[in-house]
Amino acid sequence: MKKSNKILPILMTLAFLILCFVLPVSAGVNEGMVESSRISNSTGVDSKFLTSQSSGGLVVQNMVSGQQLAEALVGSGVTISNVSYTGTASSAGTFAGGTGIIGFESGVILSTGNISNVVGPNQETGAGDDNNLPGDTELNGLIPGYETQDATILEFDFVPVSNAIRIQYVFASDEYNEYVGSDYNDVFGFFVNGQNIALVPESNDRVSVNNINLGKNAQYYRNNENGSINTEMDGLTTVLTARATVTPNQTNRIKLAIADAGDGILDSVIMIKASSFMAEQPGQFSFSSGGYSLDENGGTVTITVNRINGSDGTVAVNYASSDGTATAGVDYTAASGTLTFNEGETSKTFTVNIIDDNIVEGNETINLTLSNPTGGATLGVQSNSVITIMDNEAAQPNPTVSLSLNASSVPVNTNVTATAVAEGISDPVYQFWVKESADETWTYSGDFTSSNTYTFTRDVPGSYMVYAYAKSANAPSSTSVQSNAAYVVFTTTGSGVSxxxxxxxxxxxxxxxxxxxxxxxxxxxxxxxxxxxxxxxxxxxxxxxxxxxxxxxxxxxxxxxxxxxxxxxxxxxxxxxxxxxxxxxxxxxxxGSMVSISAPSNVTAGQSVNVSATATGLTGAEYQFWYQNPSGTWILGQGYSNNNMFSFVSSETGAYKVIVYAKDHYAPNTDQFSVFDIATVNCQ
Missing domain, CATH: 2.60.40.10 (Immunoglobulins)
Incomplete structure (x- = not known):
């Protein structure tokens, strides 16, 4: 990428004439000001550029150490070590004041020359410094047949908490717009585990003067030849985001490098947003419920798909309905499509239309499935659900239980009696539950009995919620019917927390x-x-x-x-x-809590499948295991306990899904307080 050799003698002659003119008056230059004329400089770090700024514009500070630069880049979910820097003290550093110029306030800057050359306004047609440094082999690989020089490189190891990372940046160059479409382009790359991720969005083209400009990918380009942007660079990109898939909880390596291509005349820079190097959590897709229901004459049912355990980046998932006992076109209108979640979005909905008829056919079901997640997201445990259409032609028994209290407010230590009345339940038995005001736990009256009354008292003031349950005497507890909620307030004449x-x-x-x-x-x-x-x-x-x-x-x-x-x-x-x-x-x-699951990838039918899990960042971790057989049925393998191992027999051929939840010993058994991981086991 050598700029024409015919240009060099001209530039050298111009430089000589400028120096002859400037040197006699150089004693009058204020050492606190940025030079208005920048020419190629190979003498090292100029003390007047240790800190450079323009009024109301960028402020750049020469680097103190590679560690300082790396720490300025690190955001959430990553830890770093083994930092290495190659370059001069003035070819890298930090900057501030970039909000209305670069697109973000502050960060780290790497240059092919001197970082002070990025400070505006744009007064020069070509700004640059030659650092007389060697190039970089990996950057050479991005421009086959050419070699680089003046390489500035920052690299370090990192351990991410997830399988994806991202970093935000702007590329700017004084090679715009003269060298668009030519071989004269400086080169940079962000190498994650050896792979360059600094690419033009939605393509495999690296970011460069030739690939982002007024005529190509112009939506990512900002022209500054007229000086409307307060930087010396003639052009720059919009804020871009580079992403990579990495190995979580293990050491990875990133290398941020920029170099002149062919010669060291004109400067290019990469400006990286502070704290933008972070682990991404694209999330997982799950239906909001394992089952939905609607009366046959209800019209439409709205289905909610949630994005849990992260909301980074733009992701998508397909949804589709399929026949259960209901038939598409007869009982409902088939539904399918794609839900796209932008960054930060955590919930989307779609609807399924129900067709009413005059046929007595009983309740019918529609299957719902999520598939093909993109953007690094995965499917959650609840990627399947069912809609139940409630038949409105048949008169269905409607068992109910009502609840009343003999008082709504009594002094502490006074008896309160709850009375339940069951309707549509043969040989009813009852059970009562009270929600304690002090700690919001539940206490109950004991096993189901034929008595429809329950008397209780409390010595702690506050509001107490009461429920009654009723079922047939010989029926399982799962068939019980819940009453309305009733409330009683226990009061005190003295002081006391209520x-x-x-x-x-x-x-x-x-x-x-x-x-x-x-x-x-x-x-x-x-x-x-x-x-x-x-x-x-x-x-x-x-x-x-x-x-x-x-x-x-x-x-x-x-x-x-x-x-x-x-x-x-x-x-x-x-x-x-x-x-x-x-x-x-x-x-x-x-x-930063996580759990990882270990399971064999392949087993033979009839073989025992041994699964283990390891949690990090949880105190007194407890584990719960589920598995889904090839027929689609989820089975609880082990309730929450401190046992992190579980096994089952693969009795069917096909794919088994195994999931482990992990939580703190004191945490409730809910998704909000647990982390999970999934494995697939193929049975042949």
Whole structure:
């Protein structure tokens, strides 16, 4: 990519004439200013360019170390080590003030010459410095037949928490627009495990002057020949994002490199957004429910597809309906298509039209399937679902149970009686449940009995929710019918906490963030004291004993799982040690928590399939295993326990799916507080 040798004598003559004119008056140049005339400079670092800026524009700072540059790039989900830098002190550094110029405020800059040459305004037709440095072999590989020089290289090892990373950047050059369509292009690359990922969007072409300009991929180009953008560079790209698939939880390598191609006359730069090198979490697709239902005359049913465990990047998934016991075109209109989720989007819907008829045919089903996820996303556990069409021609029995309380508000330690009445249930038996106000747990009356009343009392003030369940005496509990909710408030004439609201984060959190919890209790006529506990890998710690301070902050969260328990108790109850009257709320934080599953890829029919799982970032990890046989039936293999191994016999040929969930010992059994991994086992 050698620029014409005919140009060099002209440039050298011009440089000589300029120097002859400038040197006699150079003593009058303010050392704090950026030179208005930039010519090729091979003498090293000029002290006046250690920090360069223009009014209201970019501010560049020469590099201190490669470690400093690498740390400025790192965002969430990656850790780095073994940083290496090649170049001069002035060919790399940091910048700020780029919001209205580059497209982001600050970051790291790598140059083929001197980073000060990026500072605006655009006053020169050609700005550049020759650092008299060698080129780079991998960059040479991007331009076969040519060699590079003046290479500036930053590289380091990194360990990501997911299988995808991204980095955002802008490429700018003073070779625009004169050398568009020619062989005179500087070259750069972002090599992840040896593969260049700095590509023109939706293509395999590397980003360069020839591939992004006024005439090609112009939507990614910003022309600056008229100086409308406050940078010396004659042209630059829009903000681009480079992505790569990597090996999670293992060491990978990235190399960021730029070099002159052929000669060192005109500068090009890459400007990389601060904290933009991060692990991506494209997410997983799951139906919002394993089953939907609609009356036959209901018209349409809306189906929600959720994107969970991440929302980075643009991803898509196909959906389709298929016949269960219902028939497309007779009982419903077939539905299929693609749902596209933009970055940050976590929910999409589609509809299925139901066809009403006058035939008594009973309830019928429609199968729903998600398939072909793109953009690095995967299918979640609930990638299949069922719609049940409720037949409206047949009169179906409608068993119900109603619930009433003999009082809605009573003093503490006063009996309250709940009465349930079942309709449409033969030989009914009953069971009652009460939601405790203090800790929001449930207590129940005991096994189902023929008694339709339940009497209870409480000594802790607050609002209590009550439910009744009824079923036929010989029927399984799964057939029971739930009543309406009923409420009773236990009051106190003295002081006492009767409600507690705590705000704070819950579930998955990024490494390094702070977590603040604020508690507000209801205590008429009394003084509320608050206590905060934290459970981590070191066990339980009382981080703040009972006091009037109602907030607590965990700073700079590191990988692991944390349980935060917040208690509230009236000061008189604290003095009397009435701990059972304390209200409390619990929060679970998963910081960088992951689980990986190990299972054989292939087995023979009848063979035992041995599965194991390993969780990281979870305290007292507990595991739950499920597997789906080739017929499509999901089977619970093992409920939550500290046993991380499970086995089953592959009795059918075909593909088995195996999934493991892992959670903190104290976390509820819900998706919000668990992480999971999936494996496929082929049985032949």
């Amino acid at each position: 409600n507690l609201v705590v705000t704070g984060p819950n579930g998955r959190q990024d490494v390094g963030v702070n977590a603040t919890f604020t508690a507000t209790a209801t205590n008429v006529g009394g003084t509320t004291l608050y206590q905060f506990w934290v459970h981590d890998q070191n066990g339980w710690t009382c981080v703040q004993d009972y006091s009037t301070v109602n907030t607590y902050t965990l700073y700079n969260l590191q990988p692991g799982s944390y349980v935060v328990a917040v208690y509230a108790l009236d000061s008189n109850d604290v003095a009397a040690r009435n701990w059972h009257k304390a209200y409390y709320r619990v929060f679970i934080l998963n910081v």
